[in-house]
Amino acid sequence: MTNPTVAALVERSNRLGRDPKNTNYAGGNTSAKGTEVDPVTGEDVELVWVKGSGGDLGTLTESGLAVLRLDRMRALTKVYPGIEREDEMVAAFDYCLHGKGGAAPSIDTAMHGLVDAAHVDHLHPDSGIAIATAADGEALTKEIFGDQVVWVPWRRPGFQLGLDIAAIKEANPQAVGCILGGHGITAWGETSEESEQNSLWIIDTAAAYIAEHTKPEPFGPALEGYGALPEAERRAKAAAIAPTIRGLASTDKPMVGHFTDSAEVLDFLASAEHPRLAALGTSCPDHFLRTKVKPMLLDLPASASVEDTIARLKELHPAYREEYQAYYDRNAAPESPAIRGADPLIVLVPGVGMFSFGKDKQTARVAGEFYVNAINVMRGAEGLSTYAPIDEAEKFRIEYWALEEAKLQRMPKPKPLATRIALVTGAASGIGKAIATKLAAEGACVVIADLSLEKAQEAAAEIGGSDVAVGVQVDVSDEAAVQAMVDATVLAFGGLDLVVNNAGLSLSKTLLETTVADWDLQHDVMAKGSFLVSRAAAKVLIEQELGGDIVYISSKNSVFAGPNNIAYSAVKADQAHQVRLLAAELGEHGIKVNGVNPDGVVAGSGIFAGGWGAQRAAVYGVEESELGKFYAQRTLLKQEVLPEHCAQAVFVLCSPELSRTTGLHIPVDSGVAAAFLR
Ligand SMILES: NC(=O)c1ccc[n+]([C@@H]2O[C@H](COP(=O)([O-])OP(=O)(O)OC[C@H]3O[C@@H](n4cnc5c(N)ncnc54)[C@H](O)[C@@H]3O)[C@@H](O)[C@H]2O)c1
Numbered sequence: 001m002t003n004p005t006v007a008a009l010v011e012r013s014n015r016l017g018r019d020p021k022n023t024n025y026a027g028g029n030t031s032a033k034g035t036e037v038d039p040v041t042g043e044d045v046e047l048v049w050v051k052g053s054g055g056d057l058g059t060l061t062e063s064g065l066a067v068l069r070l071d072r073m074r075a076l077t078k079v080y081p082g083i084e085r086e087d088e089m090v091a092a093f094d095y096c097l098h099g100k101g102g103a104a105p106s107i108d109t110a111m112h113g114l115v116d117a118a119h120v121d122h123l124h125p126d127s128g129i130a131i132a133t134a135a136d137g138e139a140l141t142k143e144i145f146g147d148q149v150v151w152v153p154w155r156r157p158g159f160q161l162g163l164d165i166a167a168i169k170e171a172n173p174q175a176v177g178c179i180l181g182g183h184g185i186t187a188w189g190e191t192s193e194e195s196e197q198n199s200l201w202i203i204d205t206a207a208a209y210i211a212e213h214t215k216p217e218p219f220g221p222a223l224e225g226y227g228a229l230p231e232a233e234r235r236a237k238a239a240a241i242a243p244t245i246r247g248l249a250s251t252d253k254p255m256v257g258h259f260t261d262s263a264e265v266l267d268f269l270a271s272a273e274h275p276r277l278a279a280l281g282t283s284c285p286d287h288f289l290r291t292k293v294k295p296m297l298l299d300l301p302a303s304a305s306v307e308d309t310i311a312r313l314k315e316l317h318p319a320y321r322e323e324y325q326a327y328y329d330r331n332a333a334p335e336s337p338a339i340r341g342a343d344p345l346i347v348l349v350p351g352v353g354m355f356s357f358g359k360d361k362q363t364a365r366v367a368g369e370f371y372v373n374a375i376n377v378m379r380g381a382e383g384l385s386t387y388a389p390i391d392e393a394e395k396f397r398i399e400y401w402a403l404e405e406a407k408l409q410r411m412p413k414p415k416p417l418a419t420r421i422a423l424v425t426g427a428a429s430g431i432g433k434a435i436a437t438k439l440a441a442e443g444a445c446v447v448i449a450d451l452s453l454e455k456a457q458e459a460a461a462e463i464g465g466s467d468v469a470v471g472v473q474v475d476v477s478d479e480a481a482v483q484a485m486v487d488a489t490v491l492a493f494g495g496l497d498l499v500v501n502n503a504g505l506s507l508s509k510t511l512l513e514t515t516v517a518d519w520d521l522q523h524d525v526m527a528k529g530s531f532l533v534s535r536a537a538a539k540v541l542i543e544q545e546l547g548g549d550i551v552y553i554s555s556k557n558s559v560f561a562g563p564n565n566i567a568y569s570a571v572k573a574d575q576a577h578q579v580r581l582l583a584a585e586l587g588e589h590g591i592k593v594n595g596v597n598p599d600g601v602v603a604g605s606g607i608f609a610g611g612w613g614a615q616r617a618a619v620y621g622v623e624e625s626e627l628g629k630f631y632a633q634r635t636l637l638k639q640e641v642l643p644e645h646c647a648q649a650v651f652v653l654c655s656p657e658l659s660r661t662t663g664l665h666i667p668v669d670s671g672v673a674a675a676f677l678r
């Protein structure tokens with residue numbers, strides 16, 4: 001049964017973590033001290049449960065807690081070798097664990113274990129960090145909180161900071177918490193309720209003080225020409241420049257992007273002080289680990305054309321990289337980890353919004369959230385005083401901290417399609433849905449495009465949350481709709497790498513029965529549709545300069561001649577030749593174009609369920625329910641072909657394993673000699 005102290009700690013953590021005013025995503029940690037019977041001695045043992053490394057307070061469960069023995073934690077103070085070697089204490093925490101110890105102890109464990117209070121909360125609220133980063137933060141802390149909250153000058157998180165806070169609590173018995181300069185807050189209480197109330201009191205009191213005392217325009221007066229563009233114009237411009245920005249941000253390694261055009265971002269960029277503040281960078285360690293020390297800022301007004309914007313971004317990017325390299329060189333010690341890449345993680349475009357980047361969509365989205373946190377912090381600090389983040393050398397010490405590096409080295413190897421953004425047409429059903437599912441399982445972000453928005457969104461939701469898959473509506477035969485689909489992809493994930501032309505339909509008719517409408521419909525969806533999709537997508541791929549893949553789901557029927565199939569098979573042959581034509585044309589951009597030729601995929605196929613199956617069954621003289629088996633029997637392998645088999649072929653074509661293959665068709669038909677390629 002869960003220890004009631006632990007249950008109360010998890011509930012308190014969830015309440016605090018769920019409200020973004022209290023802390024940033026995955027920021028901060030909480031703890032509780034209590035007793036349990038030691039199974040070895042049968043006696044009570046004093047323990048501290050503290051949120052472990054990683055994870056988010058809002059969704060914390062018991063398994064996210066590290067469990068340490070308090071007697072052993074306290075004993076660490078006797079062997080502490082001093083600030084120069086404080087990092088060694090993290091390894092020593094492993095010797096304090098109780099039982100299996102739960103989650104890995106974080107760097108903040110000392111602060112929780114050493115402070116003499118039963119319950120401790122360490123949080124990163126925007127309001128608290130605004131005070132913590134104000135140039136006169138110490139005086140403000142006194143003025144706002146009297147002697148109930150104590151100022152602690154900036155110090156990197158670690159054992160010494162834990163000792164400092166413990167000493168402050170002891171010397172100030174009236175205090176309920178402290179403001180940690182440049183960083184955040186810590187509060188405590190003798191009960192879980194008291195700790196939570198003290199945390200909320202500090203956060204809300206700081207926010208109320210800022211609201212009451214802030215100057216009217218903390219970011220300065222409005223900057224002529226830098227106001228937000230109207231929404232439709234803003235989104236169109238964002239989509240037009242996103243591929244270039246993602247390409248630049250992926251110079252060292254490929255990145256997934258996230259776009260934010262919230263009022264906070266647009267207001268910040270529309271104000272006179274934004275260039276000075278953006279250059280100062282973020283302050284809270286959690287913030288700049290995800291945003292890099294500073295963003296790349298476009299210095300053109302909102303009205304700048306797409307061409308001018310792109311040209312200027314291409315000038316600013318090498319300058320940003322040089323500046324980052326110089327920051328690394330200025331601060332690196334011989335034992336520092338190697339530079340991790342010099343590209344920006346945050347790119348700000350006045351009038352348009354913010355592009356943030358990461359190794360996956362969640363990381364990119366959270367980087368954007370953290371920069372919004374930083375904007376809120378700067379607004380609060382500038383409203384009362386002057387924003388004064390921690391200095392560059394300290395930022396570097398955190399960014400290239402050996403412990404941080406070790407954490408990165410422990411990360412699991414990325415999946416083969418990690419960072420790749422895929423767009424699959426006709427993916428709400430059958431083969432397309434199987435392809436989207438497989439690409440997502442291999443690490444890609446996927447956009448599911450289909451005629452019905454509802455079905456596209458349903459299929460996306462089955463695959464994963466919006467960090468993995470999103471559904472969009474498209475009729476691929478409509479030029480404007482195709483452009484809107486590609487724009488939506490670029491705004492959802494920052495760019496595009498992998499396009500699957502899968503949307504299709506089939507009408508089985510003899511030549512004499514085939515109407516012009518039948519002919520046009522199939523050619524509009526499959527020939528014209530895949531031409532439109534390839535054209536709109538290729539523009540993005542070319543602008544990104546990251547190569548890419550285009551895959552056509554053609555058909556055995558593109559080479560095999562059977563009866564009653566004039567329109568469908570002719571258009572499949574058209575698609576098959578588009579593969580070869582585009583492979584020849586796009587190779588110079590590193591774009592591979594390949595095809596898959598399925599046959600007889602009955603299970604899960606809307607084409608077969610919607611009448612085609614019945615017609616083909618009639619042509620072959622078998623029961624419709626037996627069609628899958630019938631197709632299997634006429635193959636060389638005598639095996640039924642499923643949507644998943646087609647999906648595996650698409651994956652292989654796009655995987656690093658086939659990096660030198662373009663212009664190829666892979667049959668996925670269990671072997672049909674009459675459709676052998678030659
Ligand atoms: N099933 C097979 O045996 C087989 C064999 C060879 C080739 N193919 C090809 O595989 C692809 C997928 O077929 P399936 O069997 O999974 O069929 P399906 O009907 O299950 O899926 C096709 C999807 O395409 C969508 N679609 C149709 N017209 C569209 C349009 N204008 N815009 C956007 N989306 C549209 C449909 O809504 C549907 O969700 C097709 O191109 C088909 O020709 C299938």
Ligand SMILES: [Zn+2]
Nearest residue numbers: 028124183184
């Ligand atoms: Zn912190």
